[in-house]
Amino acid sequence: MIYQKVKGMLDYIENEADKFRYIEKCVTDEIKKHGFREIITPILENTEVFVHSVGDESDIVTKEMYTFFDKGNRSLTLRPEGTAPVARSYIENKLYSRPSLTKLYYFGPMFRYERPQAGRYRQFYQFGVEAFGDSSPLLDGDLIYSGYKIFERLGIKDIVLKINSIGDFLSREAYAIKLRQYFFSYRDRLCEDCQRRLEKNPLRILDCKVDRNQPYFRTAPKISDSLTPASRAYFQKALDYLTLLGVSYEIDYNLVRGLDYYTEIVFEYIYQGDDDFKGLAICAGGKYSNLISDFGGPDIPGIGYAFGLERIMALMDRQNLFPALDSGADIVIIALDELSKEHSLYLANILRNRGYRTEIDYYHTTLKPQFRFAERLNALFIIIIGEEERINKSITIKNTKRKTQETIKEEKLLDYLKEH
Numbered sequence: 001m002i003y004q005k006v007k008g009m010l011d012y013i014e015n016e017a018d019k020f021r022y023i024e025k026c027v028t029d030e031i032k033k034h035g036f037r038e039i040i041t042p043i044l045e046n047t048e049v050f051v052h053s054v055g056d057e058s059d060i061v062t063k064e065m066y067t068f069f070d071k072g073n074r075s076l077t078l079r080p081e082g083t084a085p086v087a088r089s090y091i092e093n094k095l096y097s098r099p100s101l102t103k104l105y106y107f108g109p110m111f112r113y114e115r116p117q118a119g120r121y122r123q124f125y126q127f128g129v130e131a132f133g134d135s136s137p138l139l140d141g142d143l144i145y146s147g148y149k150i151f152e153r154l155g156i157k158d159i160v161l162k163i164n165s166i167g168d169f170l171s172r173e174a175y176a177i178k179l180r181q182y183f184f185s186y187r188d189r190l191c192e193d194c195q196r197r198l199e200k201n202p203l204r205i206l207d208c209k210v211d212r213n214q215p216y217f218r219t220a221p222k223i224s225d226s227l228t229p230a231s232r233a234y235f236q237k238a239l240d241y242l243t244l245l246g247v248s249y250e251i252d253y254n255l256v257r258g259l260d261y262y263t264e265i266v267f268e269y270i271y272q273g274d275d276d277f278k279g280l281a282i283c284a285g286g287k288y289s290n291l292i293s294d295f296g297g298p299d300i301p302g303i304g305y306a307f308g309l310e311r312i313m314a315l316m317d318r319q320n321l322f323p324a325l326d327s328g329a330d331i332v333i334i335a336l337d338e339l340s341k342e343h344s345l346y347l348a349n350i351l352r353n354r355g356y357r358t359e360i361d362y363y364h365t366t367l368k369p370q371f372r373f374a375e376r377l378n379a380l381f382i383i384i385i386g387e388e389e390r391i392n393k394s395i396t397i398k399n400t401k402r403k404t405q406e407t408i409k410e411e412k413l414l415d416y417l418k419e420h
């Protein structure tokens with residue numbers, strides 16, 4: 001029986017893991033410049049954290065969560081996203097008592113029971129940011145810009161920023177009434193989920209994966225016609241700041257996002273290249289004015305976004321953006337008999353202590369397989385120790401790039417390495 005990984009989940013092996021960490025390093029380096037500090041929350045949360053925030057009519061909550069009961073009969077869920085856990089932690093740890101804005105970033109696995117396909121997995125990694133404490137279009141513009149800077153830092157091309165405002169509570173109440181009236185005349189054609197959403201949360205209909213390509217969706221009322229003057233002005237200000245920062249955008253009046261906590265500005269960075277990824281969101285987010293108070297905290301707004309790591313990685317592969325990631329060894333020690341093997345173990349650890357990535361072949365005592373091993377690791381130096389070297393307290397060292405070989409006293413080895 002050969003076990004296989006869980007459907008929709010990935011192994012990252014060697015080079016792939018190096019690429020993964022390279023992305024992590026670039027994005028965290030970049031976001032720290034924008035004043036964000038890291039937050040690490042548990043991968044499991046009480047199920048209610050997501051039901052209450054993402055929304056009980058959302059696809060995530062109704063279809064995609066990995067939920068189970070623990071031995072104490074508590075309903076727990078593997079986090080499908082990062083905003084709700086961070087908001088939960090922000091309140092639980094009273095971070096709101098700080099006098100100023102709190103800017104947090106996170107990086108970790110998320111779980112959604114979706115239909116796996118290119119760029120869509122059941123376990124995927126998100127890099128996300130959340131800023132709590134200010135309701136200001138200036139913050140919104142600056143935060144959206146930090147996402148733009150991450151694309152720039154990674155070198156990813158063919159990305160467009162789509163942005164919309166879904167307004168404040170009053171705007172959305174007015175819009176929900178219009179939508180309910182509009183879709184009521186199409187109710188027999190709506191899928192089963194949308195028929196239910198029509199009553200409970202008509203905005204979610206716009207996000208339906210089954211119905212959204214139907215012709216009557218195109219003529220549905222637009223949120224832009226229901227925005228209050230305050231929401232309209234807020235949106236315009238944020239757009240002005242984006243222009244000031246040199247970020248071009250497209251207003252997409254159909255963009256509503258599939259999570260219930262959003263208010264005012266929502267946005268997605270979409271890939272628009274000419275391949276099967278076209279239209280895929282690489283990063284998405286928005287403002288949420290009421291999530292903290294809905295969770296029982298004070299009336300404090302938040303805004304954030306999350307990148308999907310697998311999607312970044314696939315695009316970077318396609319656009320050839322990874323540097324030559326050197327995953328081999330600096331030095332491989334070849335030993336030609338048992339006593340030399342012992343000595344190579346000792347020598348390898350001296351070299352490692354000096355910072356050289358050093359490997360030995362633990363098994364073979366003949367040259368050929370050990371040379372093959374060194375080649376596979378792309379070793380810059382190959383050290384050879386046999387009986388003769390041992391007796392003379394010397395080593396033979398090969399510089400594989402310069403194609404030189406010499407025998408030197410072992411005590412001179414560190415000097416030799418420094419010089420070469």
Ligand code: HAM
Pocket residue numbers: 080081082083084112114119120121122123124126128129130259281282283284285286303304305306307308309310311
């Ligand atoms: P989301 O749009 O559900 O938003 O996910 C954000 C990003 O995660 C997507 O744009 C995509 O790149 C990636 N993603 C989502 N699902 C998958 C999947 N099944 N496989 C691979 N990648 C995926 C959120 O999660 C919000 N919490 C974002 C946010 C933060 N809003 C405010 N703050």
